[in-house]
Amino acid sequence: MGETKADRRALIALAVVACVIVLGFVLFGGKSEVPAMDSSTVDSATIVALPAPTTVPQQDTITAPTSFDPNTVDSSALVALGLQPYQAHAWIRYREAGGLFYEPQDIERLYTLSEEDIQRLMPKVKIRAASHVHRNNYHREWNHNRHTADSNRTMTSRTEKATINVQKFDKLTKVEVNTADTNLLKRIPGIGSNIARWIVERREKLGGFYTVNQLLEVKHVEPSMLEWFTVDVTQIQPIRLNKMTFAEMSRFPYIGYDKAKAISNYQRIYGPILDEEQLRATHIFTDEELEKLKNYIF
Secondary structure (H helix, E strand, C coil): CCCCCHHHHHHHHHHHHHHHHHHHHHHCCCCCCCCCCCCHHHHHHHHHCCCCCCCCCCCCCCCHHHHHHHHCCHHHHHHCCCHHHHHHHHHHHHHCCCCCCCCCCHHHHHCCCCCHHHHHHHHHCCCCCCHHHHHHHHHHHHHHHHHHCCCCHHHHHHHHHCCCCCCCCCCCCCCCCCCCCCCHHHCCCCCCHHHHHHHHHHHHHHCCCCCCHHHHCCCCCHHHHHHHECCCCCHHHCCHHCCCHHHHHHHCCCCCHHHHHHHHHHHHHHHEEEEECHHCCCCCCCCHHHHHHCCCCC
C-alpha cells in the first residue's frame, strides 16, 4: 500500500516533536540546580557592611607629680612616683593609724621603702602648712575633749593640776643640757613643754650639744636662757662620716639632703673621707659649717 501525503506529514511532525524533546533535554536536563555563588563574582552591593570594631578607651595614666605632701598624697600618686602598690598601701595605712610627717626625713619611718626610694622621693617632699594646721587642730581638739570629759571639773582644779610639776627655779641653777630631761628643762624660767621637747629632739638629732650657743638653733630659745645651761661634751655621741648611710647623712642637721648627695658622689669616685682636711678639700662645706661638723663626724 503506498504512502499518502497525510501520512508523510504526520511522520514529519512526529520527527520534529522528537527533535524538540531531545534538544530540550540536552539544553536543560543537567542544570536544574542553582549554581553555587563564587565569592569572586559576588556583587559588592550584596555585601552587608559590618560595624567597625569598638575601640576600648584606654585608662588615663597618672603623671608623677613633681612634688607632693606625704600627709595628703593618695595611693595612685604614690604608684605614679614609682612605688609598688603594697608600698603605697603601707603609706596610707601609716597615716590612717595616726602617723604624720613633719619634715622630709620622716618618710624614713616607712619600713617598706628602700634607701633608693628614700633618695628619689625626699627631694620631692613638700610639707604644706595645712598639714601642720590639721595636726595642731587635731591635738587641740583631743586635748579639749580630754579636759572637758568630766563636766564637774572646775577651772581651779584644772589650773592646779597643770602647775603640779612645773616649779620654776627661784635662783640661777645650772642644768647640764646633754642629760637633762624635759621635766628638768621646764623648771628653767621661760621654758615650757614645747621648748623643752624641741631641745631634747634637737639633742637627739645631733647626738648632743658641744656648746650652749647651739641652743639658739632651737625655736624660741632666747640668749637670756643660755646662762642656765652647762655642756658636758663627753656626752656627745660621735659618728664616722664614712660609716653613715645616705639616709643618716640626709637627716643630720648640719648636712642635709643636698650635701649628703655631694658626699656620696665624692666617696663613690674617690673613696671614703677620713679626716677634716679631706672633707675641707671637697669644698662641700663652708668653714663655719665644718667647725660644727668636726665635733661629730671625725
